[in-house]
Amino acid sequence: MLVTLDEIRAAAxxxxxxxxxxxxxxxxxxxxxxxxxxxxxxxxxxxxxxxxYHALATLPDAERARGVAxxxxxxxxxxxxxxxxxxxxxxxxxxxxxxAPGKVAATxxxxxxxxxxxxxxxxxxxxxxxxxxxxxxxPPYDDARxxxxxxxxxxxxxxxxxxxxxxxVPVSGGGLISGVAAAVKALRPSARVFxxxxxxxxxxxxxxxxxxxxxxxxxxTYRTIADAxxxxxxxxxxxxxxxxxxxxxxxxxxDEIRAAMRRLATDARxxxxxxxxxxxxxxxxxxxxxxxxxxxAVLSGGNVAPALLAEILAADPADPADPAGPADRADPG
Amino acid sequence: MLVTLDEIRAAAxxxxxxxxxxxxxxxxxxxxxxxxxxxxxxxxxxxxxxxxYHALATLPDAERARGVAxxxxxxxxxxxxxxxxxxxxxxxxxxxxxxAPGKVAATxxxxxxxxxxxxxxxxxxxxxxxxxxxxxxxPPYDDARxxxxxxxxxxxxxxxxxxxxxxxVPVSGGGLISGVAAAVKALRPSARVFxxxxxxxxxxxxxxxxxxxxxxxxxxTYRTIADAxxxxxxxxxxxxxxxxxxxxxxxxxxDEIRAAMRRLATDARxxxxxxxxxxxxxxxxxxxxxxxxxxxAVLSGGNVAPALLAEILAADPADPADPAGPADRADPG
Numbered sequence: 001m002l003v004t005l006d007e008i009r010a011a012a013x014x015x016x017x018x019x020x021x022x023x024x025x026x027x028x029x030x031x032x033x034x035x036x037x038x039x040x041x042x043x044x045x046x047x048x049x050x051x052x053y054h055a056l057a058t059l060p061d062a063e064r065a066r067g068v069a070x071x072x073x074x075x076x077x078x079x080x081x082x083x084x085x086x087x088x089x090x091x092x093x094x095x096x097x098x099x100a101p102g103k104v105a106a107t108x109x110x111x112x113x114x115x116x117x118x119x120x121x122x123x124x125x126x127x128x129x130x131x132x133x134x135x136x137x138x139p140p141y142d143d144a145r146x147x148x149x150x151x152x153x154x155x156x157x158x159x160x161x162x163x164x165x166x167x168x169v170p171v172s173g174g175g176l177i178s179g180v181a182a183a184v185k186a187l188r189p190s191a192r193v194f195x196x197x198x199x200x201x202x203x204x205x206x207x208x209x210x211x212x213x214x215x216x217x218x219x220x221t222y223r224t225i226a227d228a229x230x231x232x233x234x235x236x237x238x239x240x241x242x243x244x245x246x247x248x249x250x251x252x253x254x255d256e257i258r259a260a261m262r263r264l265a266t267d268a269r270x271x272x273x274x275x276x277x278x279x280x281x282x283x284x285x286x287x288x289x290x291x292x293x294x295x296x297a298v299l300s301g302g303n304v305a306p307a308l309l310a311e312i313l314a315a316d317p318a319d320p321a322d323p324a325g326p327a328d329r330a331d332p333g
Numbered sequence: 334m335l336v337t338l339d340e341i342r343a344a345a346x347x348x349x350x351x352x353x354x355x356x357x358x359x360x361x362x363x364x365x366x367x368x369x370x371x372x373x374x375x376x377x378x379x380x381x382x383x384x385x386y387h388a389l390a391t392l393p394d395a396e397r398a399r400g401v402a403x404x405x406x407x408x409x410x411x412x413x414x415x416x417x418x419x420x421x422x423x424x425x426x427x428x429x430x431x432x433a434p435g436k437v438a439a440t441x442x443x444x445x446x447x448x449x450x451x452x453x454x455x456x457x458x459x460x461x462x463x464x465x466x467x468x469x470x471x472p473p474y475d476d477a478r479x480x481x482x483x484x485x486x487x488x489x490x491x492x493x494x495x496x497x498x499x500x501x502v503p504v505s506g507g508g509l510i511s512g513v514a515a516a517v518k519a520l521r522p523s524a525r526v527f528x529x530x531x532x533x534x535x536x537x538x539x540x541x542x543x544x545x546x547x548x549x550x551x552x553x554t555y556r557t558i559a560d561a562x563x564x565x566x567x568x569x570x571x572x573x574x575x576x577x578x579x580x581x582x583x584x585x586x587x588d589e590i591r592a593a594m595r596r597l598a599t600d601a602r603x604x605x606x607x608x609x610x611x612x613x614x615x616x617x618x619x620x621x622x623x624x625x626x627x628x629x630a631v632l633s634g635g636n637v638a639p640a641l642l643a644e645i646l647a648a649d650p651a652d653p654a655d656p657a658g659p660a661d662r663a664d665p666g
Contacts (some may be wrong), residue, residue: 023356025374040602041358041371265642269373269604269635302602309598310646313639 001240004263005186008151008179011050016151018086019050021154022153024160024296031091031292037157040302046228046276047153047300048079048140049174054149055138055264056083064089067137073099074228075171075301076140081112083138092124092135100305102327117154141175151179157296158187168279170300171195171204171249172231174238180298181245192291195242195249196278198224204234205244205249206327213239225254225308228301234267240309250289256281258312264299265313273304334573336477338519341484341512344383345389348485351419352383355486357493357629362600363617366627370490371603373635379561379609380486380509380633381412381473387482388471389416391475397422402468404459406432407561408472408634414445416471425457425468433638445555474508475568484512490629491520498626501612503633504528504582505538505564507571513631525624526581528575529611531557531590537575538582539568546572558587558641561608561634583622589614597632598646606637 004089020042024035039047041241058065067090070080091112095104096119108114117125130137138242139146153176157164167184169177174195181193197205207213213233221230234242242249252260257274260281264272272280279297283290353375357368372380400423403413410426417424424445427657428437429452441447450458463470472479484507490497500517502510507528514526530538534554540546547564554563567575575582585593590607593614597605605613612630616623 020356020358023353023374025353026376028376038374041356043359043361045602262639265604266639269378271598271602271604306595306599306646310643313643313646 001237002244002269003147003151003179005181005183007148008155008183011054011148012152012155014054015050015149018053019152021156024157025268027268030263030280030310031287033294034271034283035161035296036264036268036280037153037296037298039153039298039300040276042269044075044078044082045301045303045333046075046079048075048232049082049294050152051143051146051149051175051179052076052079052138053083053086055143055145056087056089058145059136063136067091067133067135068138069126069133070094070123070138070140072140073103075303077103077107077112078110080138081107081110084272085111092129092133094122094129096122115324133209141173142237143175144237146175147179147182147237147241149179150176151183153298154180154183155187160182160259161294161296162188163294164188164191164296166290166295167191167193168196168282168295168297169193170229170275170278170298171197171234172229172275174204174234174242176298176300177246178241182241184246192247193245194282194290195246197249197251198226198229198278199251199253200224201226201229201303202249202251205251207234207239207243208246208249216301225257226274226278228273229278250282250286252278252281253283256285258315259305260284261309261312262315265309270299271302271304272299273301276301335577336480336512336515336574338516340477340481341488343518344387344481345485346490347387348482351386352485352490353642357490357578358603359602360601363505363613364620364628366630367615367616368494368614369597369601369603370486370629370631372486372631372633373603373605373609377408377415378634378636379408379412380483381408382415382520383485384410384476384479384482384512385412385471386416386419386479386507388476389420389422391478392469392509396469400424400466400468401462401471402459403427403471403473404455405473406436408636410440411443412434412447413471414440414443417420417644418444425462425466427455427462429455474503474506475570477570479508480512480515480570480574482512483509486518486631487513487516488495488520490519494627496627496631497521497629499628500524500526501529501615501628501630502526503562503608503611503631504530504567505562505608507537507567507575509631509633510579511571511574515574518578525580526578527615527623528579529615530582530584530610531559531562532584533557534559534562534564535582535584536565538584540567540572540607541575541579541582557607558590559607559611561606562611583615583619585611585614585618591648593617594637594642594645595648598642602634604635604637604642605632606634609634
């Protein structure tokens, strides 16, 4: 049932030259043993390209040639569109009405056909289109191929820091943390893997407490600024991985997410979307609740509206521990 | 006289595990054969750590143990302070009065002693302090060791893209482009290396036209937003390298610099300071004046005041060719 290290290694082979081998960046501004895995530096701005591309790569040639379908208005939409274009096959992406026009345009710019449906119909519409047209459906997280692809993030972390002790990973549907935890625990069993969720979208944290998946309606999860972490519950296959491999799931506040976005921009010169900043927020503001040692935060993506990032940068930082916020300089030296 | 490939390779050995091996990031949003060398991802936010650390590494042990001195209120100040701390030796940094308090604090936070002097006295003060206290002076660019260190940027570019055709490099005192051009021309003689300056600080471009170094007073160079590119003329040793290796120096406008900063933040998720964005600006807005082929822009640094970055992000982009500017998303997919 669980994705194996061999499957993740096979994904890494498929992704060579396609996914950016992202740097594990030391971040001494946040502590001596802390580093950020910058998945925001993928061409589509998020880790999602790993799972989507690997899923397409493992399809039989004849099946892939007919094309693929997916449902998303977020990073998965662009990931599937980008992967399909790389293989030269058609992609149909179901994007719910109400999604941002810029996101629709970006998906179309990658050559995908975009189908708009009412939000409630998105998943059934994608499945129906796939069945009608003979397309292969690429799920965002509840899929062993997708989990194996995302797991290459974990492989790279242990390659770069073989003695890593703690890995912090954002959690939504759970595809990323499933793959990362499977890789990290196989290669470095003593390392601990923690999920991080916004307190306003803490369905997986609550699921772990209860011992079974719980469902948070959209009215609840849509309160968080972290738009990429609004899943209502962990996916079926991710839930198996989370139970097997994840030590715990922490939560962070909206203010902590904003502060982490600001620190990442000023001190690591990285643009993080809110979802991308939650793991760093957990380190900065809940580090005392974590085991000691070498700690990595996965910065999962950087697709943030410029106006929101501007608002966060313009705010006077409430955090007095922000001496390294760069100020105006006036010399060529 | 000119720095050799062997000297640059020796610098690369010294810098292993110290400087971040920065990624050469494909940037398809700006063309199919364009990539950004993200030196903003160095721990101090700029390439300067390469030259400063290598300069300290090549000092005789006894000399280095007495400590080092430098004059800067910019990225070089933090680079020398960081390198000195790495070696456990004292650093005295002369920072002119009027420099930003945040920059002074950041240099002190790295353990350096900061000496404030009137701006006109900065270089003489640093030399006098070095002589009085027996410290080794680390110049920002007019130094073969510093040029060799910065040249490792060029080594890495050719390692990652052996068939690179055009390399665009910001120019101030000229240390970075000297090292990069020496490395690139040695390894790939057919490649062309271009400098980029703000039109408001185009002392090196004018020097090349005239065939001799010209001097632009601070009243002129200080008009540009690119605070790290306000040198008054190319350094003596850099000028030799520029004449030998650099194909031409282009200029960009202030609006082009701002637009490139915005695109780098939204489409590459990279925080660039104004100086760091000039090479990308040359590609985006003056690409027709450049030879065809695989093109790299060096993003030299990301130490920008949060308020300035916020202002640039909040501006409605005048550039209608900005479809990929990420917008709000509202799904977990």
